[in-house]
Amino acid sequence: MDLAAVTERVRSALGASSGFDKKVKFDFGSVGKLFIDGAAGKVSNEDGAADATVSVDFDDFLKLAQGQLDPMMAFMSGKLKVAGDMGVAMKLQTLFANLKA
Numbered sequence: 001m002d003l004a005a006v007t008e009r010v011r012s013a014l015g016a017s018s019g020f021d022k023k024v025k026f027d028f029g030s031v032g033k034l035f036i037d038g039a040a041g042k043v044s045n046e047d048g049a050a051d052a053t054v055s056v057d058f059d060d061f062l063k064l065a066q067g068q069l070d071p072m073m074a075f076m077s078g079k080l081k082v083a084g085d086m087g088v089a090m091k092l093q094t095l096f097a098n099l100k101a
Helices: 003-014 058-065 071-076 086-090 092-100
Strands: 023-027 033-037 042-044 052-056 080-084
Touching (some): 003 033, 058 071, 080 086
Parallel strands (some): 023 052
Antiparallel strands (some): 052 080
C-alpha cells in the first residue's frame, strides 16, 4: 500500500462518526506526510500546522493501521514520536479502529 492509498483509506475512516476534531500530521520522512484536519473532515498529503505531529516510519504506520503494532509499544520503543499535544495523539485510537475495519 502506498501513501496515496493510505490517504484514501484514512479519508474514508475519518467520517462524521470518528469523533476526531483536531489537526494531526503524520511525518513519514522521505515517503511524505499525511495531514488530517478532523474538524474540517479533510485528509491530504500537504504540510500544515497541527495540534500534534507524529513521526513514524511508513511501514510501522501500516502495521499500526492494520493492528499488527500496538501504538503504546511503538511509542515506548521509540518507533513513534509525538510532538505537540499528546492528548490529540491519544484520540487517534478511534480512527485507527476504523482503519482496521
